[in-house]
Amino acid sequence: MRPFLTVLMIVPLALLWLGFSMINAGGVEIDYYFGVVALPLSILLAIVMGVGMLLGGGAGLSNYLSMRREINELRAQVRIRDEEVVNLRSIPIKDGP
Structure with a gap:
């Protein structure tokens, strides 16, 4: 399934991208410090979107990893407290003096 x-999901997105590429087939010159590159607008947008996705994914990944670390620490604390409760319940109750 x-x-x-x-x-x-992929097929409609691919068809949309194909249509977008056909509409924006014109070339764009990118002038940077070391030279000039001519690319079709659709390719340039794909590159920029890919770089943005990588940067956003990296930022999200660092946040995800810090949250996972915190969750693991909290689970360890819960495990210790659960063991403490079990130990306290196994101690016999003493009657008064």
Whole structure:
């Protein structure tokens, strides 16, 4: 079922991208310090979007990893407290003096 859903999502996106590429087939010159590069607008936008996705994914990944570390620390604390509760329940109760 999952591969079907993946294909169901990828095919329309690919068709949209194909249409976008056909509409924006004109060339764009990028002048940077070391030279000039001419690329089709659709390719340039794909490159810029890819770089943005990588940077955003990197920022999200660092946040995700810090949250996972915090979750693991909290789980360790819960485990210690659970063991303490079990130990306290196994101690017999003494009656008064």
